[in-house]
Amino acid sequence: MPLLPPASCNLKGDINTMEFSLNKEQLLIQKIAQEFAEKYLEPLADTIDRENKTPEEIMKGLAELDLFGLPFKEEYGGAEAGYDCYVLAMEQLGKVSSGPAIAISVNCLGLGAIDKFGTEEQKMKYMPKACKGEYMASFAFTEPVTGSDPKQITSTAVKKGNHYIINGTKRFITNANYPGPMVLFAADSESGKPTAFIVDKFCEGYSVSKPWEKIGYHGGELLDVYFKDVQVPSENILGKAGGGFPVLTYGIAFGKVGISSIALGGILACYEEAVKYAKEKTHRGEPIAKFQAIQLRIADLAMKYESCRWLTYRLGYLANDAKNQAVFAKEAALTKTFVCETFADAVRIAVDVHGSYGLMADYKVSRLYRDAIMGPQVEGVADMQKMIVAGIVLNS
Ligand SMILES: Cc1cc2nc3c(=O)[nH]c(=O)nc-3n(C[C@H](O)[C@H](O)[C@H](O)COP(=O)(O)OP(=O)(O)OC[C@H]3O[C@@H](n4cnc5c(N)ncnc54)[C@H](O)[C@@H]3O)c2cc1C
Structure with a gap:
């Protein structure tokens, strides 16, 4: 039941023009996401909500459609369809079931940070598998004390030679129970300011709580993450030390x-x-x-x-x-x-x-x-x- 004819602005148009129609690629990706959502997700949406778990075959199906890495360049494993197509696909998934859509959104959040601030080596190491759904990226800022104020973070990263030793607790972290890269914020011992690191989830010293029982967004799990003397090489700093x-x-x-x-x-x-x-x-x-x-x-x-x-x-x-x-x-x-x-x-x-x-x-x-x-x-x-x-x- 479309609200109006299935139209949108020409999102790839010149910024000075104002066109309100979808181009072929946008229409195609919108349709692919809509068909998958209606055919496969809709029949399971109530079960996903009740059980707070997204079946593996749904995540696999979404990965096969390249929906995990829609905005990112092909050389990093993405579909290179741009964020304009990404919004169209996510709208269709979100309309039917929020949980799997949130998992993809947070994957793209972590990857987006690596894409914007990462070195070529970091992008090649972490993006392709997460764009294909073999990994799920996370983004870990929130702590028990705050989710709004970077100056209050208490996780620490102490430099030791070519490594940092990370200790702390991160709260309410999406996708923390899937393997893949986590963009983690901790105050580093030299600058005393927040620094972003890429951490391989499930490395030594990484552990998670049981999932929080939240009231909505069921199907995307939320966990606390504990870092106990986690060793991260200096080359895994995302951006600059103190530049989180x-x-x-x-x-x-x-x-x-x-x-x-x-x-x-x-x-x-x-x-x-x-x-x-x-x-x-x-x-x-x-x-x-x-x-x-x-x-x-x-x-x-x-x-x-x-x-x-x-x-x-x-x-x-x-x-x-x-x-x-x-x-x-x-x-x-x-x-x-x-x-x-x-x-x-x-x-x-x-x-x-x-x-x-x-x-x-x-x-x-x-x-x-x-x-x-x-x-x-x-x-x-x-x-x-x-x-x-x-x-x-x-x-x-
Ligand atoms: C489903 C879900 C998924 C999430 N996924 C992630 C994730 O993947 N990674 C992650 O890092 N976090 C995640 N979070 C955490 C979420 O982003 C934070 O909880 C959120 O940003 C708010 O932080 P807080 O709850 O600590 O609130 P607080 O920062 O404690 O804020 C509480 C209240 O105080 C107000 N307040 C705070 N500071 C100020 C100020 N300076 N001036 C005025 N008012 C202020 C706020 O507006 C708010 O009303 C997730 C949470 C949920 C529910």
């Missing part, structure tokens, strides 16, 4: 492309579920869609989806050529906050259309409700994102 801050802010901005797209898919699902229910549910023999109050809610959902769609597609376009790090970080913060907060508003409306049925596990909107509350908190809480936006706006 730009890796964090710029790297995580690329993660927000994925989170925004998944939330966009959630808004589309809210719209579709509300329209379907409004036409099916009858009062006195007529569908509730005849009530003006229901019509206004449907219009609100359509407006919310359309506004978020263009903002998210635009972010994908900007991510393809994000040369100015501060400006891109602002655009990503702005988009992620608006789209995730709008998803939370939209799902409330969709539940209202359903009445009490919307509160029942049998109805998809109840799952969407639990997913929608996650977005404003992850990859930077909403208030901190607004502070990033205000900082750029007021200081330029």
Whole structure:
């Protein structure tokens, strides 16, 4: 049930032009993701939600479609389709089941940081397998004390010859239970500032907690990670020693492309579920869609989806050529906050259309409700994102 003809802006167009149609490649990738999501993911979506586990065959299927490394260059194992195609694919997955989409989004977040800040050797070593789904990348900043303030991190990296010895605890880390590279932030002993390291998960001294029981985003597991005297060679520093801050802010901005797209898919699902229910549910023999109050809610959902769609597609376009790090970080913060907060508003409306049925596990909107509350908190809480936006706006 497309909201409007399946169109979007020409995301690869010149920045000074304004074209609103998908090119062939974008349409193809959108269709591939949509077909996979509808054919394979949809029938399992409730099971994934209930069991909080994504079946291996789903992850394999997504990998076969090259969805793990969509934006990255072919020489690093990616599909080289750009972030414009990535948003279209992630929207389709997010519409059906958020968990597997989150796992891919965080994989691309870790890889995005390696792609932007890594040496040629680091890219060749870590990206190809993660782009093909044999590895899953992680990005580990949050600690028990903070997920917002880099100055407060307590994980340490003490230099010893050509190595660093890492100790600390990272909290709420996605994909921590899959092998692959982890971009990890720790204060190094020389600068005292956060430094980003690439750590091979499951190396000696690496261990994980059991998964957290979160209320939404089921299917993508979240664990704490313990580092006990983990030895990392100096060549695994990502960027420069003491230079973790730009890796964090710029790297995580690329993660927000994925989170925004998944939330966009959630808004589309809210719209579709509300329209379907409004036409099916009858009062006195007529569908509730005849009530003006229901019509206004449907219009609100359509407006919310359309506004978020263009903002998210635009972010994908900007991510393809994000040369100015501060400006891109602002655009990503702005988009992620608006789209995730709008998803939370939209799902409330969709539940209202359903009445009490919307509160029942049998109805998809109840799952969407639990997913929608996650977005404003992850990859930077909403208030901190607004502070990033205000900082750029007021200081330029
Ligand atoms: C599903 C899920 C997946 C996640 N995946 C990852 C992952 O892969 N890697 C990772 O590193 N983390 C991950 N996280 C953690 C998440 O990114 C952090 O929890 C989040 O950034 C917020 O950090 P916090 O919970 O410590 O909140 P805090 O930083 O403690 O913030 C709490 C409150 O205080 C406010 N606040 C904090 N500082 C300030 C300030 N200076 N001024 C004003 N207000 C302030 C915040 O706005 C917020 O309202 C994940 C979390 C979830 C739920």
